[in-house]
Amino acid sequence: MEIPDFRFRAVVGALMNRFARLLEDSLQDLRFGLRQLLRNPLASAACVLTLALGIGANAAIFSAVYTVLLRPLPFRDADHLVDLTEYKSRGVDSGGVSYPDYLAWKAQNTVLEETAAYFLVKASNDIVLGGPFSTERERYATVTNSLFSILGVQPAIGRGFTASDELPGGERVFLVSDALWRGVFGADPRAIYQNYLLDGESYTLIGVMPAGFDFPKGCGIWVPTSTLGESGRHDRISHAYHVLGRLRPGTNLSQAEAQIEIIQEGLGKAYPNTDADWHVRAQPLLNEIVGDVQTSLFVLLGAVGFILLIACTNVVNLMLARALVREKEFAIRSALGADRVRLLRQNLTETFALVCISGLLAVAFAKWGLELTVRLTSVHLPRMESFRLNVPVLAFVSAIAVLATILVGVVPALHASRPHSQGTIRDIRQSDEVGVRGGRLRGALVVSQVALALVLLCGAGLMLRSFMYLSRVSPGFQTEHLLTMKIALPGGTYPKLAQTRAYLDRLMERLQTLPGVQSVAAASTLPFSGESDWGTFLIGEGATADWAKASAADWRGVSANFFETLHIPLMRGREFTPADEMNQNTLIINEAMARKFWPKTDPIGKTILNRANGSPLEIIGIVGDVKGAGLSAQAKPEMYTPLRGFWYAFLVLRTNQEPSKMASAVSGEIAAVDRGVPVYQVATMDQLLSASVATQRFNLFLLVLFAALALGLAAVGISGVLAFGVSRRTREIGIRLALGAHPRDVLRLVVGQGMQLVVAGILLGIAGALALTRLMASLLYRVSPTDPATFVVVSVLLALVALIACYVPARRAMRVDPMVALRTE
Numbered sequence: 001m002e003i004p005d006f007r008f009r010a011v012v013g014a015l016m017n018r019f020a021r022l023l024e025d026s027l028q029d030l031r032f033g034l035r036q037l038l039r040n041p042l043a044s045a046a047c048v049l050t051l052a053l054g055i056g057a058n059a060a061i062f063s064a065v066y067t068v069l070l071r072p073l074p075f076r077d078a079d080h081l082v083d084l085t086e087y088k089s090r091g092v093d094s095g096g097v098s099y100p101d102y103l104a105w106k107a108q109n110t111v112l113e114e115t116a117a118y119f120l121v122k123a124s125n126d127i128v129l130g131g132p133f134s135t136e137r138e139r140y141a142t143v144t145n146s147l148f149s150i151l152g153v154q155p156a157i158g159r160g161f162t163a164s165d166e167l168p169g170g171e172r173v174f175l176v177s178d179a180l181w182r183g184v185f186g187a188d189p190r191a192i193y194q195n196y197l198l199d200g201e202s203y204t205l206i207g208v209m210p211a212g213f214d215f216p217k218g219c220g221i222w223v224p225t226s227t228l229g230e231s232g233r234h235d236r237i238s239h240a241y242h243v244l245g246r247l248r249p250g251t252n253l254s255q256a257e258a259q260i261e262i263i264q265e266g267l268g269k270a271y272p273n274t275d276a277d278w279h280v281r282a283q284p285l286l287n288e289i290v291g292d293v294q295t296s297l298f299v300l301l302g303a304v305g306f307i308l309l310i311a312c313t314n315v316v317n318l319m320l321a322r323a324l325v326r327e328k329e330f331a332i333r334s335a336l337g338a339d340r341v342r343l344l345r346q347n348l349t350e351t352f353a354l355v356c357i358s359g360l361l362a363v364a365f366a367k368w369g370l371e372l373t374v375r376l377t378s379v380h381l382p383r384m385e386s387f388r389l390n391v392p393v394l395a396f397v398s399a400i401a402v403l404a405t406i407l408v409g410v411v412p413a414l415h416a417s418r419p420h421s422q423g424t425i426r427d428i429r430q431s432d433e434v435g436v437r438g439g440r441l442r443g444a445l446v447v448s449q450v451a452l453a454l455v456l457l458c459g460a461g462l463m464l465r466s467f468m469y470l471s472r473v474s475p476g477f478q479t480e481h482l483l484t485m486k487i488a489l490p491g492g493t494y495p496k497l498a499q500t501r502a503y504l505d506r507l508m509e510r511l512q513t514l515p516g517v518q519s520v521a522a523a524s525t526l527p528f529s530g531e532s533d534w535g536t537f538l539i540g541e542g543a544t545a546d547w548a549k550a551s552a553a554d555w556r557g558v559s560a561n562f563f564e565t566l567h568i569p570l571m572r573g574r575e576f577t578p579a580d581e582m583n584q585n586t587l588i589i590n591e592a593m594a595r596k597f598w599p600k601t602d603p604i605g606k607t608i609l610n611r612a613n614g615s616p617l618e619i620i621g622i623v624g625d626v627k628g629a630g631l632s633a634q635a636k637p638e639m640y641t642p643l644r645g646f647w648y649a650f651l652v653l654r655t656n657q658e659p660s661k662m663a664s665a666v667s668g669e670i671a672a673v674d675r676g677v678p679v680y681q682v683a684t685m686d687q688l689l690s691a692s693v694a695t696q697r698f699n700l701f702l703l704v705l706f707a708a709l710a711l712g713l714a715a716v717g718i719s720g721v722l723a724f725g726v727s728r729r730t731r732e733i734g735i736r737l738a739l740g741a742h743p744r745d746v747l748r749l750v751v752g753q754g755m756q757l758v759v760a761g762i763l764l765g766i767a768g769a770l771a772l773t774r775l776m777a778s779l780l781y782r783v784s785p786t787d788p789a790t791f792v793v794v795s796v797l798l799a800l801v802a803l804i805a806c807y808v809p810a811r812r813a814m815r816v817d818p819m820v821a822l823r824t825e
Contacts, residue, residue: 113245450757
């Protein structure tokens with residue numbers, strides 16, 4: 001049965017009228033709420049600032065969490081992409097896969113739709129680009145032609161790699177990033193399909209990747225796997241590739257890992273000397289990119305959640321106080337016909353206006369605060385280069401604002417909108433009961449504030465103690481007055497290692513004569529540079545080498561005076577000499593390697609078999625451990641060999657003046673030897689050391705900042721609640737003083753009531769901290785997450801601050817004049 005048209009229009013008209021009335025009432029409530037806020041500008045400003053700090057802190061940390069962890073990768077169906085690597089059960093984690101293993105996985109698996117491989121890009125993967133422009137040093141990646149298709153990205157200009165580009169002996173081609181295309185090639189279309197020098201070899205530029213494409217991270221040049229040559233395609237020793245796979249529909253990560261593991265077991269049986277004992281690890285590609293920052297960011301997100309709760313608790317107390325003061329106003333409104341829903345809506349509208357103003361201010365706090373923090377702590381978070389306040393972050397701020405409105409507005413609104421008796425209207429003077437009404441609720445809010453603040457203080461205290469321990473750790477050498485930099489020799493100009501050695505000898509002679517330089521050394525990698533390498537070996541000599549039983553250790557090639565320059569102590573034996581650099585049959589190990597492989601014997605004079613060339617190396621010395629991977633990491637077994645030749649190497653100079661001031665002079669000497677050699681990654685060793693603890697410093701800075709903010713908010717909350725209580729109990733205090741009570745008795749009364757709440761909050765906070773600080777155990781160094789000393793110190797600190805907060809309103813109560821108080825009442 002159809003509804004008559006006139007009835008439909010009547011229903012629609014009624015709904016429109018009702019909506020119009022609701023909108024008009026809401027606008028009226030909003031205007032009235034804003035007038036109420038302006039009537040008490042100081043209290044309103046305090047509420048706005050408190051909420052803005054709470055919401056802003058949440059917005060800042062959530063923006064980091066979203067940008068780093070939650071934002072999808074800019075690739076096709078990125079959640080189906082997995083990263084596959086190999087590791088050895090003896091503890092060697094290569095972080096990569098051999099190229100023949102990749103080909104076997106690709107051919108035999110049934111769980112991956114597509115596979116691709118790319119050379120594991122480290123900071124040492126540099127290539128020298130030459131042409132009609134100045135020589136440039138760029139990071140590069142060797143990739144299969146399927147890498148770009150699996151990511152769903154194709155060149156914006158030119159073409160990508162084809163299957164024929166991967167074949168050994170094919171045309172030498174390369175792709176460049178958009179930034180390199182614009183910065184070096186001037187975005188000139190005529191540069192495409194022209195020949196350029198890569199490490200002195202002629203390559204053809206065939207394409208430009210889209211703007212923003214940055215995979216593997218930091219690469220400016222991509223070359224096909226044909227550069228490996230025929231021998232490289234069959235190299236089972238080098239584990240230098242990462243493998244990407246796209247999961248087939250209906251398969252998951254564990255299934256993919258299990259099947260590839262079965263394939264790898266078969267390879268281990270077929271090639272026991274190279275593939276035995278290697279296992280497979282699979283993880284989402286996002287996890288590979290972001291690394292181990294998840295725990296830090298989620299701990300910080302929990303911390304700012306506590307900040308928001310403390311801020312809301314403070315504002316609730318202020319709003320409750322306002323509700324009590326305005327109790328007679330609400331009673332009159334109720335008597336004039338306003339129902340409870342109308343009063344409730346009016347109060348929530350006032351709160352919403354307050355929160356909206358706070359939210360706008362919080363957005364500015366979030367963007368400014370996070371950028372400043374990252375700059376001050378010098379931290380590098382993965383994917384943070386694209387940080388901005390985008391739609392998801394603003395949506396989060398809006399959700400937090402709604403939550404804050406509910407937390408802040410509901411309790412005071414329910415209190416204000418409750419039914420009032422006629423006696424409330426008739427009584428012009430506020431009774432003493434008004435001052436204590438809701439006292440239990442306000443006390444509970446103070447207890448919760450103190451408990452939340454104590455949890456944050458415990459977390460910050462643990463981080464502070466951890467960082468103090470970390471800062472006292474010796475890196476194993478003297479970092480002061482050391483200048484470091486990296487040089488890259490074009491392979492075409494220096495095709496033989498002997499030529500690179502001759503270049504290094506000439507360069508070090510010139511650098512040694514520079515005023516202010518005490519000593520100069522060179523190395524394949526440096527501590528805290530972010531670069532490392534490792535090698536496999538067999539202990540002892542043998543005609544038949546069973547490499548399936550090989551061991552591994554970190555490896556570093558160094559010049560003869562490396563240990564002297566860095567002041568790494570020689571524990572036993574001797575250091576390298578120029579003769580060792582020529583013979584290449586000696587080895588120096590660190591104490592960690594000696595302890596692990598020769599725990600009961602003296603390794604001096606012992607021999608190991610080097611897998612790189614199958615030659616025996618005699619151990620001639622033992623040096624102290626160097627914490628090159630980070631101060632918090634255990635020293636790894638490490639072996640040093642003479643640096644006879646190189647194409648990429650670090651220079652390190654010990655100076656008798658500020659090392660950073662020597663950088664330009666050193667660069668000038670390098671250019672004087674050969675202007676075609678790029679110089680980059682110039683830094684002092686102290687800067688490298690500082691950068692190695694940047695993440696810990698970032699965590700410490702924010703946790704201490706949030707804890708201090710929580711402590712301040714809690715102190716303000718305690719003081720505010722007691723001050724309001726004193727103002728409402730003026731008559732009671734006046735009577736006590738009139739009956740002979742000493743002002744000190746009033747002081748003890750007010751302070752005692754406040755400290756009872758504080759003690760209850762501290763006890764509750766300790767219980768919460770014992771449970772929650774365990775979540776940050778992985779962020780601590782040599783400190784237990786339940787460290788008793790930290791808990792005691794922060795509890796005492798919080799109690800002292802709370803005592804001061806209680807003393808301020810208590811002192812005001814001491815000064816109450818009994819006659820004035822009684823006349824006022």
